[in-house]
Amino acid sequence: MSDPILFTRDLWVRVHDPNGGGSPIAVVRGANIELQRGATTCLVGESGSGKTVLMRALLGISGARPGVTAGTAWARPDGSEFPVPLVGPRKRWRGRALPSLRPGWAGYVFQHPSHSLDPLLRVGDQVGASVTIAHSGLTPAAVKRRVLHWLETVHLPNPEAVAQLFPHELSGGMAQRVAIAIALATEPDLLVADEPTTGLDWSVRRDIVDLLGELCRARGMSLLLISHDFQVVEHIADQLYVMFRGELVEDGPRRAFFEPGPGSHPYTRELQARSRALEEGSSPPRLHLAEQPTSSGAGCVYAHRCPWIREPSPERSALGERCRSVRPPDFRPSSDHRVRCIAVGEPT
């Protein structure tokens, strides 16, 4: 049974070259994504793969570069659908984006907690601002009660004292908990966390991710977790999307990624190998950056880096030519698992 809270159909985002030359570059290519109600969806890909742009275009948050969008997105906050006004980063400061249509419907936790808090306002006041988005017309005392409640919810010790602090007095982990409290205080149906663990100590990363998972389960909230690291998402993902150069190359439920089964995309394997190596402390496999991606747009987006055509086995010797010229079809090992790769679909 599928009950998405937010979904997109063939969503494209193009940005203009900052140097002003040529036609816009597509940074998100035809994304179909579904966020199920009450489930944790993870969007995985290396930095620059377009995950953040996708999320921003969808949720109406400004981007650094001007661009245009195409495609459709629909939100279903309470069963009834309405189209999400896609915000090209160009219209960043105006336009009726999702946040102004449904204030407090979605909460956001960004990377680098030190940047997502106002450095000169007390923690309590910042959480308080979110409280007033969810409930207008509260007395200051009632706001304060809720602020303390939210600080407690994210397991901050001694909320009374923390509320009086300024962000620079918090450790990274505490600051990220505060950022989560700020997002939670708007009482959202959907929580979006964009690389919530970058800039944090290894020891704290796991805590933050576990906290996010726990909060979403307890409150029946949907979670969209964006990360480059499979180890981070492994514990809590229900549904995964893997993104490379703007394309969703693979998606499926968690078992498709973390249990042995029929093929997964070579890029997924690369990411998994990298995060495994990072965790074991050995140096991650080197990237083959020598070859430039094809600019024509034909062929597989991963072709310039794919190990299968770089070191072809005898059975796959003819692969390279096809990968570079033919757009790979979607292969479905099972009904809910999709891999966009020529080789995975063919018996070797």
Place this chain on the structure above:
Amino acid sequence: MTLSSLWTQRHRQDQMGPVSVFGFGVLIGLVGLRIAAMFVDSSPRLGLQDEQLLPAMAGPSWDHLLGTDQLGRDLLLRMVDAVEAFFLPGLFACLVAALIAVPTGAIAGYWEGSKGAAVLRGLLTMISAWPRLVLVVVVVAIFTGSVRDPAAWAEVRLYLLGGLVGLSYIPQLGGAVSERVQHFRREQFVEAARAHGLSDRRILLWHILWANCRHLVLRHTCTLFGAFILVETSLSYLGDYGVPPPRPSWGNILAGVRHSVVHSRSLMASSDSWSPAGLWGGVEQAIQHGGLLGVLAPTIAIAVSIAGVLALAEHYARRDRP
């Protein structure tokens, strides 16, 4: 790190250094003098009366702590009364600058790229193209004579000066505010607040202006106040455009006694200035008979006041970047 150690850390940061203490000391002193000036009437504004009976350029005595000026008026009283000349007009200058520059800069910065912002930016540039002192002199000259009552005109002229200096400061303050707003507008916490559905108005007023521009604005208004003291005293010293005598200003007090400087120099030169005792004797002579205090008092007052408000500006500049 425990919470209690965080507390002490913050309190250490909030402590004031000597610069801040000096700045606030001067501020309190100026406020005190301004209040005292309300009860002091150093020069009856209709002609000179019994003051004429006092000797001119007298040295300090218990009755007249700083001595008297070239017309025999009590110097200390005039020094105190002179604070009136720049205090409220100076605040008025700050008010004019802040009330116009902060909203202009904030709008130009927050909605950067829109047409309105471009127009505001053009206005700021236009104002900044006017040389400050020329603007002041020209406008005051235009208005001269339009108010008949001389006492009222003196008052109006001071506020006119204040308004003009404030206006001429708008590009600087507006530019600083808009630059700051532009910077913070792109910060993640602003994006997060927007994404959560906080209104633009609240983000701009609370997150950006109140939290992150407050100290910047205070810093610039302090500098502006210092600039106004300088403009007012300079114009009053020069004569035509400043405070018209008999109203006192530190500038025209200095102008009144400036001829005595020559006299006191000759007094000092006549003594044997190569030995400490001789030097002190010369200075004493100059104070007693040459009106040296009449020169020193306004000079030091101007210097200390400006240094004080600039120290305040420095205090806020330090607060500005945590």
